[in-house]
Amino acid sequence: MTSFVAATGREGAPWGWTDEHRRLQVAVVGASGAVGEELLALLLAAGHPVDGLDLLARRYGKLEIGPERTKLSLRPLESLSTANDLPGCDLAFLCTPSEVSRVLGPTLAEAGIRVIDLSSALRMRSDVPLIVPEINGDELRARPRLIANPNCTTAIAALPLSVIQRLARLEEVIVVSYQAASGAGAAGLSTLAAEAREDAGLPRASTAASPFAARLSRNVIPAIAEVDEQGISGEEQKISEELRKILRLPKLLVESTTARVPVERCHSVAVHLRVRGELDPARVRAALREAPGIRLDEDPHGPRPLESARTDAVHVGRIRAGSRGPGSLCFFAVGDQIRKGAALNALQIAAALPAER
Ligand SMILES: NC(=O)c1ccc[n+]([C@@H]2O[C@H](COP(=O)([O-])OP(=O)(O)OC[C@H]3O[C@@H](n4cnc5c(N)ncnc54)[C@H](OP(=O)(O)O)[C@@H]3O)[C@@H](O)[C@H]2O)c1
Secondary structure, rough: OOOOOOOOOOOOHHHHOOOHHHHOEEEOOOOOHHHHHHHHHHHHOOOOHHEEEEEEEEEOEEEEEEOOOEEEEEOOOOOOOOOOOOOOOEEEEEOHHHHHHHHHHHHHHHHOOOOEOOOOOOOOOOOOEEEEEEHHHHHHOOOEEEEEEEOOHHOOOOOHHHHHHHHEEEEEEEEEEEEOOOHHHHHHHHHHHHHHHHHHHOOOOOOOOOOOOOOOHHHHOOOOOOOOOOOOOOHHHHHHHHHHHHHHHOOOOEEEEEEOOOOOOOOOEEEEEEEOOOOOOHHHHHHHOOOOOOOOOOOOOOOOOOHHHHOOEEEEEEEEOOOOOEEEEEEEEEEEOOHHHHHHHHHHHHHHHOOOO
């Protein structure tokens, strides 16, 4: 385990969230979304005091968070271009759409607030570190003010790939994803639930506009986000660029197909890779067993999203030699994308930084 990620449940400091971190004034912008609510639940579970939290979205409202249904108030963010909305704030998590984060992130950072942005707006900026603490947490030593959290599918694939990269140099990676409805936020989840109710002959019970390109219930949609003139989807572009940045392998060959599946939570990835030289599956299994943030799954029919939901680890299984030479290998990985792909990873980033006020 590196020193950049603390173990879940470590006494007194779950996810590395210490008394010093609990003294910080923390803003969660986009607190009413799928990621924002999860992050609030993690902060409360880590012992962060309610009066040290400031929750913002587009509107006033009340949230009930976590198993104890802790009541929290939500207020609207007035302006994207000044830090006046967040007086006394030490740390801001932006769980907002990219167009919001693009303006708000740099504004808050310039005002001296530490910002962890969960959108895609700033991830590829050369002056913004893109962090999975178990992989490249060493980049936090420079104490950056503005930090990006990766794309959810990328984070889940990157963790096992980083372990393999330590054994032998990665040359080629092919990723096929099976992405949950909640990857499209609260609207994705309510759309799938409404369609499933319709399929069961019940009233739809949601009027929210679907974020999907087609009906998702009983379906598979083989592209996520916009598709460009070369036929590559926005999600596929992010996986290639972000994997290269996080793994610090600018020439890594990455090819992917991203699909939306009618699963509530957890993204799955089938990964086929090739390293320079040889790769022994038994060695890979042994390295993954010891790696922080990873749980090895020996079930020949696992890991699966249903059983992996609401867990912290990236679950890795179906590890086997590939047929494209002695350096080729295949595996299947599943992670709760709202946790390790978003809220948990962001909390781990903040926990790995000094609790500066
Ligand atoms: N869902 C995932 O699995 C996942 C994983 C990794 C990264 N991400 C990224 O994380 C971000 C949040 O995703 P999500 O899934 O939580 O989306 P979501 O469920 O749609 O929530 C979006 C949140 O942003 C708020 N918001 C929108 N415009 C705003 C504005 N102008 N000012 C203040 N707040 C505003 C919304 O507030 P209202 O409720 O008031 O509209 C809501 O709280 C996105 O950038 C997404 O790409 C998501």
